[in-house]
Amino acid sequence: MDGKLKCCICNNTDSKGIILLNEYICRKCELDMAKAPIHEPEYEKFRRGIRDIWKGFNRKYNKSIPGCN
Numbered sequence: 001m002d003g004k005l006k007c008c009i010c011n012n013t014d015s016k017g018i019i020l021l022n023e024y025i026c027r028k029c030e031l032d033m034a035k036a037p038i039h040e041p042e043y044e045k046f047r048r049g050i051r052d053i054w055k056g057f058n059r060k061y062n063k064s065i066p067g068c069n
């Protein structure tokens with residue numbers, strides 16, 4: 001492992017971020033996200049990014065989500 005991953009929001013690569021639902025978010029975006037006020041356009045960008053992650057995640061794991069029936 002080289003430890004470098006590509007951020008799904010800004011496409012930077014680093015190794016200090018977090019994995020959210022199998023997608024990588026770099027340290028910078030993680031921090032930006034944590035401090036972005038809800039009304040800022042920045043926040044919209046992250047929200048969209050996260051929504052895309054969720055979409056991909058749901059597509060991958062759609063088949064059976066435990067606890068739904």
Ligand SMILES: [Zn+2]
Nearest residue numbers: 007010026029
């Ligand atoms: Zn990033």
